[in-house]
Amino acid sequence: MALISRTTRGVYAIAPTPFLPDGAVDLESLRRLVDFYVDAGVDGLTLLGQMGEAPKLTHAEAVEIVATVLARTDLPVVVGVSAPGFSSMKALTDEVMALGAAGVMIGPPHTLRTDDQIVGYYSAAGQALGADVPIVVQDYPLTFSVVMSVPVLARIARETPSVVMLKHEDWPGLEKISALRAAQAAEEAPRLSILCGNGGLFLDLEMRRGADGAMTGYCFPELLVDVVALAAEGRAGEAHDLFDAHLPLIRYEQQPGTGLAVRKHILMRRGLLRSDTQRSPQRSLSPDERAEIDLLLNRLSHHDERARLP
Incomplete structure (x- = not known):
């Protein structure tokens, strides 16, 4: 399995964790989801993110989910390993990397307050996990209450070479993407792959600003693939038109506290999940x-036949 790098591009779909009505992990639906993502043309998958209900899983369940997905596809798979301490983070990282994961994603703990603390945290995480483990930094102040400035991200990239990707979810964040790319062009910061989250809410504009793609879990991942491909082909007008048609549903799905219920409900309607149960x-x-x-x-x-569901 290829590892992610600072030149990784495309769409990494964040997969929800399917559960049966009794709360057990639904591996049959998980395999069906993986096949669906492959058919949709995504470039990779991300497991055990916030929308994957990772904190509600046992360690054994988390490993089983990753093993099931990696046995089903050759797509690169990024695994969320955020944890209160580095020991548990390393234990999960070691297991999923041994199974063939392409990298891991780490969100900052909410206790970080200063720039030095943020940079130091990712440096320590890189040392704990090992220099051969590619790391995705999840920049999501709305959830983590940790603000990472462009200079801070540049320091992290310089001081921890195993940090190869930014999951960009700052909001507003378009200027941040431009500033990161400007710093890279001026050789003031190493290049990082930038994949954007937030349900794809600003994806069409993020691609114009220099993002490399998306890492999010919108219930129509085909739309994410289409927008990224059209942007890469210089067909920005078509990308905007298609994106605009989906924007009301993207907005509805992105409601804090409600979004996962919406996403699972629609994926169930699409015949992919047996149940829209959350733990x-x-x-x-x-x-x-x-x-x-x-x-x-x-x-x-009326604009996209793929939304004509039972």
Whole structure:
């Protein structure tokens, strides 16, 4: 399995963790999801992220999920290994890398406050995991309450060579992408691969600013693949038009606290999940929310046949 690098590009779909109604991990649906992502044309997969309900899994379940996916596909797989301490982080990292993972993703603990603390944390993580383990830095201040400036990211990239990718989820963040690419062009910072999250909410503009692709879990990953491909081909107008058609549903799915319920519900409607169950504590959709999803899918289907669901 190829490792991710500072030149990695494309769409890495974040896979949700399927559960049966009783809360058990649903490996059958997971395999079906993997086949779907491959058919959709994604370039890689990301497991055990926030939308993968990683904190609700046991260590054994996390390893089983990664092993199941890696046995199903040759796509590069990034695994979220964020943990309170480096010992548990390293234990999971060692197992998934031995299975064939392409790299790991680490979000910063909310206790980090200064620039030196942030840089020092990723330096220590790189040392703990080993120089041969590629690391994705997850920059998501809305969730982690840790703000990483462009100079801080440049320092991390210089001081920890195993950090090869930024999962960009700062908001607003378009200027940040431009500043990172400008620093790279001026040789003030090493190049990092930049894959963007936030449900794809700004993907069309992020590609214009110099992003390399997406790492997110929108329920129509085909849209992410199309937008990235059209942008790479210089067909920006077509990318914007297709993206605009999906934007109301992307926006609805990106609601904090509700988004995973929306995403799992639609993936179930698409025939990929047997159940839209989340592990407790969970958020269920109300009848009004389900009706709004029907409305959004119906409107989207006028522009994209893939949204015409049972």
